[in-house]
Amino acid sequence: MSVFEDLFLEPLDLLTEQLDEIHLLRGYKRKTVVVPEKLCTLLVAELSNGTPAEALRAQYPSLSSQPFFACVCCNLPHETEISPYLFAYSLGFAYSPAMMKYKHVLALNPYFGDSTAAMGVFPPTGLEYIAASMKGLVGKVTLLDLRYEKAFQDPGALSAFIRREIDLVCISVRWHAQFEKILDFVSQLPDEVTTVVGGYQATLEVEHLFERCPNIHAVVRGEGEEIIKQFVTGVPFEDIRGLSYRRDGKITHNENQVLPDLTHIAYPDRSLRRHDYCWTQGGVRFSHLTFDTVLTTRGCPFKCKFCTFSLNPLGQKREYTERPVDSVIEELKTVTADVVLFSDDNMFTNPKRAEQLCDLIIENGIRKIFVVQARIDVAKHRRLLDKAQQAGFKVFLIGVESPHDRILGQLQKGITQQQIRDAFAVLTQYDFHLHGYFIYGNIGETEEEMLYIPKFAKEIGVDTISFHKLRIEKFSPLKEVVEATPGYYYERIGGPVYSDRYGLKELKRIRNRIRSEFYGVPQLLRIAKKARRIGLVDGRDAVGMLLKLPVLAYSLVKSRAQKKKKRRHTAGAHQPTREERPKVTVPDRTCADLSS
Numbered sequence: 001m002s003v004f005e006d007l008f009l010e011p012l013d014l015l016t017e018q019l020d021e022i023h024l025l026r027g028y029k030r031k032t033v034v035v036p037e038k039l040c041t042l043l044v045a046e047l048s049n050g051t052p053a054e055a056l057r058a059q060y061p062s063l064s065s066q067p068f069f070a071c072v073c074c075n076l077p078h079e080t081e082i083s084p085y086l087f088a089y090s091l092g093f094a095y096s097p098a099m100m101k102y103k104h105v106l107a108l109n110p111y112f113g114d115s116t117a118a119m120g121v122f123p124p125t126g127l128e129y130i131a132a133s134m135k136g137l138v139g140k141v142t143l144l145d146l147r148y149e150k151a152f153q154d155p156g157a158l159s160a161f162i163r164r165e166i167d168l169v170c171i172s173v174r175w176h177a178q179f180e181k182i183l184d185f186v187s188q189l190p191d192e193v194t195t196v197v198g199g200y201q202a203t204l205e206v207e208h209l210f211e212r213c214p215n216i217h218a219v220v221r222g223e224g225e226e227i228i229k230q231f232v233t234g235v236p237f238e239d240i241r242g243l244s245y246r247r248d249g250k251i252t253h254n255e256n257q258v259l260p261d262l263t264h265i266a267y268p269d270r271s272l273r274r275h276d277y278c279w280t281q282g283g284v285r286f287s288h289l290t291f292d293t294v295l296t297t298r299g300c301p302f303k304c305k306f307c308t309f310s311l312n313p314l315g316q317k318r319e320y321t322e323r324p325v326d327s328v329i330e331e332l333k334t335v336t337a338d339v340v341l342f343s344d345d346n347m348f349t350n351p352k353r354a355e356q357l358c359d360l361i362i363e364n365g366i367r368k369i370f371v372v373q374a375r376i377d378v379a380k381h382r383r384l385l386d387k388a389q390q391a392g393f394k395v396f397l398i399g400v401e402s403p404h405d406r407i408l409g410q411l412q413k414g415i416t417q418q419q420i421r422d423a424f425a426v427l428t429q430y431d432f433h434l435h436g437y438f439i440y441g442n443i444g445e446t447e448e449e450m451l452y453i454p455k456f457a458k459e460i461g462v463d464t465i466s467f468h469k470l471r472i473e474k475f476s477p478l479k480e481v482v483e484a485t486p487g488y489y490y491e492r493i494g495g496p497v498y499s500d501r502y503g504l505k506e507l508k509r510i511r512n513r514i515r516s517e518f519y520g521v522p523q524l525l526r527i528a529k530k531a532r533r534i535g536l537v538d539g540r541d542a543v544g545m546l547l548k549l550p551v552l553a554y555s556l557v558k559s560r561a562q563k564k565k566k567r568r569h570t571a572g573a574h575q576p577t578r579e580e581r582p583k584v585t586v587p588d589r590t591c592a593d594l595s596s
């Protein structure tokens with residue numbers, strides 16, 4: 001039965017009179033969409049029958065001044081033809097399978113191999129948000145995370161599956177790391193199946209993506225939830241804001257979308273997972289714990305000069321926005337993993353809300369190990385820390401950045417060495433694993449100053465540290481500063497800063513010294529002891545880790561040797577140009593049926 005059944009009972013003329021009867025479209029908050037539902041329904045039906053919007057406007061003059069199409073991305077009326085299907089859906093119609101443009105979508109996380117060790121424990125959250133957005137608008141979604149799908153790490157096998165089953169491929173490209181390798185892989189997938197790519201790195205490198213992968217049809221720039229809805233429901237490409245697309249060999253970039261409202265976004269679709277996410281390294285599983293991420297806010301109100309976390313990859317500032325705490329709790333109830341990373345830039349920006357969240361976690365008996373990113377400011381809120389400990393917050397990832405006031409000032413971090421000391425004097429009283437992020441190689445920083453990092457970290461009682469060279473991200477205000485400082489350079493966006501005095505080789509030597517001075521045997525024992533005490537590892541894991549260490553050591557040595565060999569090989573070899581690269585032929589192979 002058609003969802004448009006019995007739409008033609010009343011003549012359109014009569015219905016246009018109802019334009020005076022202003023009321024809101026179902027499900028829409030904004031007061032800008034003011035078209036009577038029944039009229040909309042009829043228009044949708046006309047459009048779906050192939051009547052052009054312009055013809056309708058000409059036929060019914062009262063419509064011509066009315067923006068009668070509601071845009072699902074920003075809720076503003078657009079003078080444009082939106083997908084009749086999507087419009088019908090927004091009116092509350094069931095979206096029948098017959099109307100669906102795509103029957104089987106593949107959501108693909110293309111990362112695999114050693115390079116992903118750092119992100120290996122976490123699911124591809126962005127892609128799961130996209131899958132959640134498509135729910136009800138496409139037939140079926142299969143999510144393949146190649147870290148866990150050995151059979152599909154071969155582009156031939158994956159292509160065979162795509163050709164057999166899939167009519168839309170959605171790929172997430174998020175990191176600079178392994179970018180070219182990922183593009184090589186993607187370019188080998190079938191070009192006859194519509195392929196759309198999104199993600200942070202994809203947004204930074206749209207042109208390059210199209211150039212390297214002739215099979216990519218479109219790139220979704222920035223947050224993809226609303227854009228993908230329009231894409232799958234057949235909104236014409238030229239009308240989708242935030243979309244770049246290829247047509248007749250030409251690339252078109254539509255204007256940016258309006259940032260979506262976090263409070264209305266469905267949370268990630270975890271039902272598509274085919275496995276748990278766990279900690280493996282070199283093929284060895286290190287803990288019985290399973291991992292997940294939950295996003296409760298977007299954006300950060302602080303303005304540290306090096307940091308672009310609160311900008312999306314288009315340079316649009318994400319205003320700090322919070323999801324209602326009840327919705328976070330509802331999501332947490334659906335999460336089965338033992339460890340949850342709150343991937344918010346700063347979990348305690350609003351201490352009152354954070355406290356509420358802790359209360360609700362405790363009240364609802366949600367028992368997880370929570371990992372959070374936090375500024376040192378959280379130490380000012382003792383009651384919040386008490387509750388956080390009770391609620392299961394166990395790992396704090398904190399931006400210390402530098403022990404030196406001069407550098408902290410230069411980075412506009414808004415904190416001083418003394419404030420860091422005071423904060424850690426409080427934080428170390430709790431059963432938290434404290435991780436400090438440091439940045440070295442800052443402008444004017446001496447070797448002696450950099451080497452104070454491990455000493456300082458021990459003085460304040462941090463358990464683990466990570467230390468990164470200062471990177472220049474796109475839209476970072478530090479870019480101009482480095483460019484204006486004689487003797488300081490960066491080679492690429494996202495790449496490290498180095499100087500005449502401290503080139504990349506010197507910085508590497510300094511990094512090794514920071515690492516060895518901090519991670520001595522006593523510190524490693526301290527970390528292990530505390531992890532055991534606060535419940536990050538249990539006896540089973542500790543014994544398991546000890547038993548697996550030789551296997552890990554072997555696989556690390558092997559992978560290093562392979563990398564060295566590859567480096568030697570590529571250093572001597574001629575790098576083929578794009579034209580010289582061999583044309584990829586897809587091996588004719590069958591693959592396991594994924595539909596189960």
Ligand code: B12
Nearest residue numbers: 118119122126170171172175176198199200220223224343
């Ligand atoms: C949480 C996080 C992590 C987690 C990973 C969690 C995970 N799920 O994988 C951890 C702590 C492990 C991590 C590690 C690193 N991270 Co990090 N991380 C973040 C952070 C804070 C949030 C990411 C996130 O979950 N966002 C929420 C989801 C919903 O957003 P999303 O993935 O971007 O997806 C949206 C869109 O991109 C788009 N989209 C994504 N995929 C697709 C696919 C399709 C088809 C479509 C249509 C749309 C689409 O729609 C999604 C929904 O809106 C971001 C900063 C930020 N605020 O975004 C940095 C960030 C992504 N990380 C960054 C970096 C540099 C790193 C590290 C390299 C840092 C380091 N030096 O160690 C490591 C290593 C990672 C690696 N692979 O090697 C950079 C990436 C820059 C780049 N181009 O490479 C970012 C942008 C921070 C920054 N500005 O510097 N990170």
Ligand SMILES: C[S@@+](CC[C@H](N)C(=O)[O-])C[C@H]1O[C@@H](n2cnc3c(N)ncnc32)[C@H](O)[C@@H]1O
Nearest residue numbers: 306307345346373374375398399437468470471
């Ligand atoms: C989310 S913040 C840490 C938690 C918290 N928001 C804070 O500021 O304390 C992530 C960390 O990534 C590192 N980082 C971000 N941008 C960087 C850049 N451009 N270069 C080097 N490190 C960077 C910083 O050490 C920063 O503390």
Ligand code: SF4
Nearest residue numbers: 300302304307309345
């Ligand atoms: S470093 Fe932390 S506090 Fe500073 S802007 Fe970035 S996320 Fe916000």
